[in-house]
Amino acid sequence: MGIQKVAVITGSAQGIGRGIAERLAKDGFSIVLSDLNEEVLKETEKEFKNKGVNVTSFVGNVTKPEDQEGLVKHAVDTFGNVDVFINNAGVEGQVAPLTAVDPKAVDFTLDVNIKGVIYGIKAAANQMKKQGTGGKIINACSIAGQEGFEMLGVYSATKFAVKGLTHVAAKELAPFKITVNSYCPGIVGTGMWERLDEKMMEHMGTKKGEAFAKFTQGIALGRPQTPEDAANLVSFLASSDSDYITGQNILTDGGMVFN
Numbered sequence: 372m373g374i375q376k377v378a379v380i381t382g383s384a385q386g387i388g389r390g391i392a393e394r395l396a397k398d399g400f401s402i403v404l405s406d407l408n409e410e411v412l413k414e415t416e417k418e419f420k421n422k423g424v425n426v427t428s429f430v431g432n433v434t435k436p437e438d439q440e441g442l443v444k445h446a447v448d449t450f451g452n453v454d455v456f457i458n459n460a461g462v463e464g465q466v467a468p469l470t471a472v473d474p475k476a477v478d479f480t481l482d483v484n485i486k487g488v489i490y491g492i493k494a495a496a497n498q499m500k501k502q503g504t505g506g507k508i509i510n511a512c513s514i515a516g517q518e519g520f521e522m523l524g525v526y527s528a529t530k531f532a533v534k535g536l537t538h539v540a541a542k543e544l545a546p547f548k549i550t551v552n553s554y555c556p557g558i559v560g561t562g563m564w565e566r567l568d569e570k571m572m573e574h575m576g577t578k579k580g581e582a583f584a585k586f587t588q589g590i591a592l593g594r595p596q597t598p599e600d601a602a603n604l605v606s607f608l609a610s611s612d613s614d615y616i617t618g619q620n621i622l623t624d625g626g627m628v629f630n
């Protein structure tokens with residue numbers, strides 16, 4: 372193999388982001404992990420190092436443009452360049468009908484899920500343009516970016532925004548051979564769904580585990596998704612096999628939302 376390509380993944384201390392980082396490491400990338408949660412991030416970095424992965428980490432908040440610039444700078448200082456940048460970090464925010472949304476929760480969810488992706492695209496694309504060798508920007512969308520889900524109105528709106536940003540960035544960056552796509556997972560058993568399940572207890576009158584089970588019943592393939600399932604798609608989007616694909620928001624949900 373030639374020079375190792377470099378992949379940066381936000382929100383990669385745990386959950387889907389960690390699964391993506393593990394897969395891209397197996398695919399031969401040098402890995403830049405990044406997260407707000409320093410403790411879990413450092414533990415994950417240690418585990419990757421113990422497995423022989425060429426890895427570094429950066430503590431950062433995706434809502435802060437200066438952190439996104441710092442993340443890219445850290446990747447370049449450590450490994451020389453950025454080939455793939457994955458805007459994975461996201462939050463579920465409040466679970467509530469639109470008649471009960473809390474303005475602070477709205478701001479928080481929009482900040483992380485929309486502004487975080489905008490600033491990530493900006494920092495990554497400017498670096499890739501400077502390098503002049505193209506690149507791949509990959510965003511975390513969701514089934515909720517393809518169909519609105521009740522009680523998840525604000526979250527759904529942010530994921531529809533990610534879908535739109537993916538279209539725009541793909542058009543603007545195509546002249547520089549930078550492709551921009553998103554992965555749209557379904558019901559993935561991570562910390563996010565543990566919290567969603569708990570928050571839904573209040574509004575749906577469910578017991579622990581019941582909301583997750585109810586949503587899972589809607590999956591044609593009959594099982595919840597794993598981070599590895601989502602990472603399989605991201606691996607393809609990060610590879611040269613996806614070179615002729617841009618501006619697409621691709622479902623990986625076991626058959627839940629049908630386009």
Ligand SMILES: NC(=O)C1=CN([C@@H]2O[C@H](COP(=O)(O)OP(=O)(O)OC[C@H]3O[C@@H](n4cnc5c(N)ncnc54)[C@H](O)[C@@H]3O)[C@@H](O)[C@H]2O)C=CC1
Nearest residue numbers: 382386387407432433460461511513556558559561562563
């Ligand atoms: N879990 C699911 O069922 C689905 C998740 N997604 C999306 O996939 C992405 C990853 O989700 P999960 O791994 O399930 O979530 P998670 O909550 O398990 O992990 C998210 C990670 O992002 C980090 N993070 C949160 N806010 C951050 C910020 N401001 N700056 C930097 N890091 C931050 C957290 O510390 C955490 O390590 C999110 O964008 C989510 O919306 C999409 C569809 C389904």
Ligand SMILES: CC(=O)C(C)=O
Nearest residue numbers: 513514515520557558
């Ligand atoms: C977390 C998420 O995107 C859904 C709809 O499950």
